Amino acid sequence: MFNLFKKKKEENNKGDQYISLKVREVVKETPDTVTIFFEQPEPYLEYKAGQYLTVIFDINGKEERRSYSLCTSPFVDSYPGITVKRVKDGVVSNYLNDHIRPGKTIDIMKPLGNFTTDYHSKNKRNFVMIAGGSGITPIMGITKSVLVNEPESKVTLLYCSRSEEQIIFKTELEKLEANYGDRLMVIHNLSQPSGTWTGLKGRLDASKIKDVLDSTVDVKAEGNKFFVCGPEGLMDVSLETLKGLGIPDESVLEESFYNDLEAKEKELKAEGKLSPELTREIEVTVEGEVFVFEVPAGKTILEAGLDEDVDMPYSCQSGLCTACRGRLLSGKVDMIEDAGLSQSEIDEGYILCCSSKPASSDIKIVIE
Numbered sequence: 178m179f180n181l182f183k184k185k186k187e188e189n190n191k192g193d194q195y196i197s198l199k200v201r202e203v204v205k206e207t208p209d210t211v212t213i214f215f216e217q218p219e220p221y222l223e224y225k226a227g228q229y230l231t232v233i234f235d236i237n238g239k240e241e242r243r244s245y246s247l248c249t250s251p252f253v254d255s256y257p258g259i260t261v262k263r264v265k266d267g268v269v270s271n272y273l274n275d276h277i278r279p280g281k282t283i284d285i286m287k288p289l290g291n292f293t294t295d296y297h298s299k300n301k302r303n304f305v306m307i308a309g310g311s312g313i314t315p316i317m318g319i320t321k322s323v324l325v326n327e328p329e330s331k332v333t334l335l336y337c338s339r340s341e342e343q344i345i346f347k348t349e350l351e352k353l354e355a356n357y358g359d360r361l362m363v364i365h366n367l368s369q370p371s372g373t374w375t376g377l378k379g380r381l382d383a384s385k386i387k388d389v390l391d392s393t394v395d396v397k398a399e400g401n402k403f404f405v406c407g408p409e410g411l412m413d414v415s416l417e418t419l420k421g422l423g424i425p426d427e428s429v430l431e432e433s434f435y436n437d438l439e440a441k442e443k444e445l446k447a448e449g450k451l452s453p454e455l456t457r458e459i460e461v462t463v464e465g466e467v468f469v470f471e472v473p474a475g476k477t478i479l480e481a482g483l484d485e486d487v488d489m490p491y492s493c494q495s496g497l498c499t500a501c502r503g504r505l506l507s508g509k510v511d512m513i514e515d516a517g518l519s520q521s522e523i524d525e526g527y528i529l530c531c532s533s534k535p536a537s538s539d540i541k542i543v544i545e
């Protein structure tokens with residue numbers, strides 16, 4: 178494997194957002210999940226709890242980038258870490274589980290993401306976290322940050338896993354509960370528990386969420402914050418339930434790890450919502466450098482840019498993480514997925530290059 182970070186730096190003499198991290202420790206959390214801790218680089222890695230970093234690998238001659246949320250808190254943990262759960266046949270999650278050892282160096286793009294909050298020691302508020310599977314990762318970092326920074330705030334964590342042995346951070350969560358008394362309540366829900374399990378079980382549904390909330394927090398209290406991260410089904414039922422309870426959208430933060438962009442595009446096409454695909458010439462400015470290139474019919478703006486060796490930033494390539502965010506100065510695009518963008522970003526003309534295709538001529542995009 179070659180050092181991709183160096184290659185990028187040499188090619189365009191920038192790459193401020195790229196660094197290399199040395200693996201300090203690998204901890205097996207469950208049979209199919211590891212946490213990878215990194216040595217602190219010089220200067221220290223700056224991040225907010227809940228952000229993700231992008232790992233960059235060359236696997237079998239192809240550049241692979243994936244986003245992984247930091248599970249650590251910059252206020253609590255000396256070393257930054259990510260937690261990676263295997264996905265069946267997944268290229269990078271299995272590589273990270275099987276091949277990463279202490280001492281190895283990994284190229285990354287510095288932390289990004291808005292699944293975060295600010296803290297103040299005078300705050301007295303309730304945090305409600307709903308997590309499923311590896312969705313616990315960012316929530317772990319945020320939970321630790323709240324507990325240490327806001328002595329009067331409380332956290333309720335509803336965490337869904339398949340079985341007892343699939344609970345990520347089980348021991349760490351127990352320790353936190355013991356240390357923080359009634360300021361942290363962790364409620365596990367298992368979809369396939371063993372016969373001895375006495376906690377919540379089965380699919381997460383609206384009535385379970387309401388029961389947990391009823392018994393733990395005043396959902397209408399001012400300043401409440403809700404964080405939801407997990408598989409699609411869990412996210413849907415959680416967000417609908419919170420909406421149904423009258424929780425304002427601005428109090429709820431969500432993070433998705435997976436999106437089937439192709440399926441979404443097919444759906445939009447079938448509904449007649451996409452423009453005819455034509456090859457278009459576009460102009461993209463990346464960190465002040467102007468590139469003019471063709472986007473062949475059927476390709477996204479990011480795919481075409483990368484084919485032309487334009488160093489456009491990206492991570493998830495599925496419209497979730499916003500690493501590829503750019504502002505449309507002129508022209509029109511079809512954005513297949515805008516889930517990562519807020520409404521105000523969309524109103525300001527921001528687009529996601531990984532999920533956008535040209536829908537007019539005269540397209541000009543600036544990526545800062």
Ligand SMILES: Cc1cc2nc3c(=O)[nH]c(=O)nc-3n(C[C@H](O)[C@H](O)[C@H](O)COP(=O)(O)OP(=O)(O)OC[C@H]3O[C@@H](n4cnc5c(N)ncnc54)[C@H](O)[C@@H]3O)c2cc1C
Nearest residue numbers: 243244245246260261262267268269270311314434435493
């Ligand atoms: C902002 C963000 C933060 C993330 N944080 C984490 C994290 O903290 N921990 C973590 O383990 N993962 C996290 N992910 C997911 C991660 O980036 C990868 O998508 C995941 O590890 C799969 O990559 P892969 O290379 O193994 O699979 P791929 O080779 O990309 O995919 C293999 C196959 O599985 C499908 N697939 C991929 N992911 C899923 C999924 N989740 N559910 C169902 N099918 C899937 C693909 O469509 C494909 O068919 C995050 C994603 C985002 C966008």
Ligand code: FES
Nearest residue numbers: 492493494499531
């Ligand atoms: S690369 Fe993640 S949203 Fe485009």
